Amino acid sequence: MTDFKELTILEALKLLEKGKISSKELVEETLKQIKKVDPQIKAYIYVDEEGAIKSAEEADRLIQKGEKKKLLGIPISIKDNICIKGLPTTCASKILQNFVAPYNATVIERLKAEGAIFIGKTNLDEFAMGSSTENSAFFPTRNPWDLERVPGGSSGGSAAAVASRMGLGSLGSDTGGSIRQPAAFCGVVGMKPTYGLVSRFGLVAFASSLDQIGPFATTVEDTALLLQVIAGHDPKDSTSASVEVPDFLKSIKEHEKTSFKIGLPKEYFESEIDSEMAKIILEIIEKLKKRHKIKEISLPHTEYAVATYYIIAPAEAFSNLARYDGVKYGFRAESKNLIEMYKKSRALGFGKEVKRRIMLGAYALSAGYYDAFYLKASKVRTLILHDFLEAFKEVDLILTPVTPTPPFKIGEKISDPLQMYLSDIFTIPVNLAGLPGISVPVGLTSDNLPVAVQAIGPHFRDELVLSLAYQIEKEVNKKFVPSILSE
Amino acid sequence: MAISLEEVYKIAHLCRLEFNEEEAKVLTEELSKILDYFKKLQTVNTENVAPTFHTLKVKTPFREDEVKEFPYIEDILKNAPQLYERMIIVPKVVKTP
Structure with a gap:
């Protein structure tokens, strides 16, 4: 009997290949989970039950024929600002309430080509503007770890869906932290790739010099696999970079024991961070000192x-x-x-x-x-970018908290926009500089709320960011499963 | 206040948005608070610093100007607020000469 609640994409692929489970079973299990927990969590705006089952049957036929694809038969969700042809793309806005996407985003074409199955579209802050998913025109999403708290945002639906196993992975978008912050709040892995690594064609534009699509999953390996599929040059996006995409899964294995020079920006650690969170993060840093050279650095314009x-x-x-x-x-x-x-x-x-x-x-x-x-x-953006470029002359990677606090309560910050903006303080600089960043869970507070760290790398060194995250995940050696799943 | 109620109305018009009096008052306060926070940038020395509008050093790519079939006409028509046969009815957006 397969325990679907602890299943990763890589494990599911093995079981599918061996014929131990079918894609249809996997999709039906996911739909069952949505019916069970989504009335409380509300991660999905739209569930394409019929389409998902049809795609799963097709995937099963291909698997039986022995066809090999990177995500064949794997159910995932997509943030509702990324176009899937024939499905609603609302951006959680009334202005697009009845909009049906006339074409596929390039990331969707790529996922489809590798056999992924789209379960549905996930909730977000309207047009991806927000840090709590409370700005959705339809309903707020709740944090699977504590239903009174926000899942983060703007990709709160995607993070909550992955955390509560309503799909094995998801795609979100990150303009100022919209993947990393909800990933941190929900205890899953979320990555903002280097600006230009993933095509934005078919992503509804918010701030074009900052927006980037990226993956969510429960493990770093799954995140690497999803990124592998969606990364690469696209002539339909004029900001898409012509760079060679490394083999991320191979790369993180090769770097499994690599010793990195890791910088801790003092401006991040000197700012007001929740003390319990800081303690958990410092404990991880202590453990990392066994293999890595850790040094304090300065990013003066933070x-x-x-x-x-x-x-x-x-x-x-x-x-x-x-x-x-x-x-x-x-x-x-x-x-x-x-x-x-x-x-x-x-x-x-x-x-x-x-x-x-x-x-x-x-x-x-x-x-x-x-x-x-x-x-x-x-002009100040130039100085912020320059801070990072200078830092990367001294260190391979930078490690920081993702958020100043654990997930806050629904309603706590919604009436004070400036307070809400300040909750993005550790993720925003990465977008301004166009760098890759990942959020990886490292522990739980005494209230059972997830705590995460962020690894930041130089432009187009996404494989290094994933590699450090992989090492951290190994060091932490813990599965983050919210109690709502065992109820 | 960093911004006045009149300015809020003026910008709202430029944004093609409208607010009732109550909304406009709240917005004036919120925007003022945010704009005050932005003032901290004025303390940064940016003399001789070039602006960054884009972090990638890429030039606008060019491609051949080739005609390609556009397969999504029916899908686009479905999203129009008002149709007449296969045409989208739009309000008159140009002035009579």
């Missing part, structure tokens, strides 16, 4: 990252979201006058946080404020 980000990201969002005007698709409010139609469609279609950011972006770009806000932030 304290300016949140301000820089919340100017640049809204400025880009202001421009990207101009397309939602009620004209050719999406929600249209009735009005006789054109300008009124635009205003009413957008006023009714967008939620509070999205409007707040559009306004901030417009202000930062407007005449008289452009130099003081947008241009200034873009």
